[in-house]
Amino acid sequence: MPAPDLYRVRAKRGQPGWKNTAVSSDPGAPRSCAAQDCHSCEVRPLSLCGALEESELSRLDSITRRHHTPAGATLVREGTPITFAYNITEGAVRLSRLLQDGRRQVMGFLFTGDFIGLTRRNSFTFSAEAITATDSCSFALDDLEKLSDDNPHLRQRLYEMACGELDAAQEQMLLLGRKTAQERVASFLLDVRQRQLRHDSDESCITLPMTRGDIADYLGLTLETVSRSFSRLRQEQIIEVRETYRVALLDFTRLQALSGSS
Amino acid sequence: MPAPDLYRVRAKRGQPGWKNTAVSSDPGAPRSCAAQDCHSCEVRPLSLCGALEESELSRLDSITRRHHTPAGATLVREGTPITFAYNITEGAVRLSRLLQDGRRQVMGFLFTGDFIGLTRRNSFTFSAEAITATDSCSFALDDLEKLSDDNPHLRQRLYEMACGELDAAQEQMLLLGRKTAQERVASFLLDVRQRQLRHDSDESCITLPMTRGDIADYLGLTLETVSRSFSRLRQEQIIEVRETYRVALLDFTRLQALSGSS
DNA sequence: CGGCAGTTTGATCATGTTCAATCACAGTGG
DNA sequence: CCACTGTGATTGAACATGATCAAACTGCCG
CATH class of the missing domain: 2.60.120.10 (Jelly Rolls)
Structure with a gap:
């Protein structure tokens, strides 16, 4: 059984495309x-x-x-x-x-x-x-x-x-062991919203500073699958991707139904 | 998007096949x-x-x-x-x-x-x-x-x-998000051994009181996949299934290599 | 012996991965 | 101003791992 070539990290980004913060000159130690x-x-x-x-x-x-x-x-x-x-x-x-x-x-x-x-x-x-x-x-x-x-x-x-x-x-x-790709992405969006409600005011629009690859590695998926799930949610009018890093949750009820959680 | 029919629990067992303890008459509340x-x-x-x-x-x-x-x-x-x-x-x-x-x-x-x-x-x-x-x-x-x-x-x-x-x-x-079926099973066996070393004396023989279905639901797999993984490990002389609920770890080194952990 | 619960093994199938091409956007320099 | 480049996102087609369906097997108990 050789170690499989699955999930290999393809690109290590030092600087993700998150631009509305002052960019520092040296990305070294803190x-x-x-x-x-x-x-x-x-x-x-x-x-x-x-x-x-x-x-x-x-x-x-x-x-x-x-x-x-x-x-x-x-x-x-x-x-x-x-x-x-x-x-x-x-x-x-x-x-x-x-x-x-x-x-x-x-x-x-x-x-x-x-x-x-x-x-x-x-x-x-x-x-x-x-x-x-x-x-x-x-x-x-x-x-x-x-x-x-x-x-x-x-x-x-x-x-x-x-x-x-x-x-x-x-x-x-529970998410990683038993949920489908679609359910994982829906759960993730709801979870991020829940956490951002504590600090931010905006009810339905969430900020995703991480890349699709980061989300994928968090949800036990590939970035392609995450992207496809986002696209499906977009097609079904459940979310709206305003910018890549800013997503509006349009249909909260259906998103919750899709998340598979009780 | 209807909820998929995957992973459905097929049989709810009240009484798993663990017989070398005194069987109680009423499996009710504690x-x-x-x-x-x-x-x-x-x-x-x-x-x-x-x-x-x-x-x-x-x-x-x-x-x-x-x-x-x-x-x-x-x-x-x-x-x-x-x-x-x-x-x-x-x-x-x-x-x-x-x-x-x-x-x-x-x-x-x-x-x-x-x-x-x-x-x-x-x-x-x-x-x-x-x-x-x-x-x-x-x-x-x-x-x-x-x-x-x-x-x-x-x-x-x-x-x-x-x-x-x-x-x-x-x-x-990490196991649920990124390991293969074989790696999950190997990791599980090593983990059980680690925990049983604290209490029990037997170095290489571990006790698995839970069913294959329990293990499967713990590892995010199906019981069939768990069973097949056990069979593969048996064929490769890495483990020996003495009784269904008692497994000897024969080749510790290879098991560790298969577990995918650093 | 039959029935039951759990396990093993085989054949087929589907979800999600892999490979690959294209798109979008921003930064850069001629 | 616009090609050129680089990074990340999206989409498509082929593939593989593990799920599903199904049958046979094992051990136990009545």
Whole structure:
């Protein structure tokens, strides 16, 4: 049984065609800067702040480093030891994992507020790459550990985040194991909408900063199949592809029916 | 686009062919008994005890109820409100989820020490059914919440369990999204071995209490494809099927190569 | 022995992959 | 201004993996 030639990644794009963000000059490692020095990115790690008293926030600030990662650059690389956790404060990130022969599984997409570091492993099992220009906060795991030893609410918050991720992962297992291509794409669109409703106002129009190939590797399909599914949904007036990266959900009810979810 | 007729569950077995346990008379709801009354099942919820001081163990005992569930019976039913968490102390349990048309995804198999209840949802998204006769402990979520408010180590333990589950779920997403049938089966056998090494002594012989159909629904395949994969592995002298539910891993190296994992 | 539940094996079929050509759009330079 | 290029998206045709349909087999229990 030789390893099959399926799903081979055909083109590694450093810079996806996402143009309405200021394009950075060097897509290298994330630029880091001490919290007190960084005037361009002052957003706090929202998903952790909620768990802390006002008096503890300064302590969180003191262990926080802020980063800016240009589109296409890598935040963390698969296989490297985990010393920091990350919190995305702005932008879109792709978590992906490679098989030796190049097959890729995208484990998820992160947006504002999402967290990297909920794991028991001591090396990253996935790479995290910026899809758009991304701002993030990082914390040394040791520091975060000490802080959450003193703050039950922070530990509680981390626990809740892990459980939430677990719920999402199980939803994805159902999708990958038992849904058809059409159902996967419909579920994906509804899921993205659900997540963007939290932050954005626009009811029916969603933003897809990732490429069709990224979506395919997330849904366990090929980019051709994803494209064909989009086309079918377009033909049936269920969605409208305004720009490649902007999709309007016209017929919400039928989309839900197509998604196969209860 | 009518829902396709793929993957339809053909036979719902109440009682899988697992005979070397005492067969219970009534495969109904789990029989529960207060901790102090139950002489037949005195095992403690191992995965939680480790996090508690000796002095707190009695408090854990006081909120613990013990259950015995005969093979084929249901511990928790998909869609019911979550009021209890469960810890398996003996036996094997299948977590599964249904799509409206009967397609089934098995989310995982639980053995001694495994835990149910790491979720943020307030209804179960899956059913838990006993594959073999099963002993379990349950705790009211309120009680567990109170107990872990006072015990940082318990909350830490719950967090670690959630992160561990998350790592496993991501591994499964890679399997379901990008591995071939042969790779899925090989990965599954290696995974079961890994888990059974913790408790059992036998190095190379693993126990598969679940049916081929269960395995298929766990791996996103059909039972026929699973059976064919087993047959191929047998022909190539990589495994030996001693009984249907007992498999020896003869050529560990080649099995690992076939699993596609790095 | 027959019946039942689960497994194995074979033949045919379909979904989604692979290979390949074309399209769309933006950036670049003559 | 317009060819030229590059990246990603779309569409078509042929193909393959795994699903479906069907039959035979195994072990167990009454």
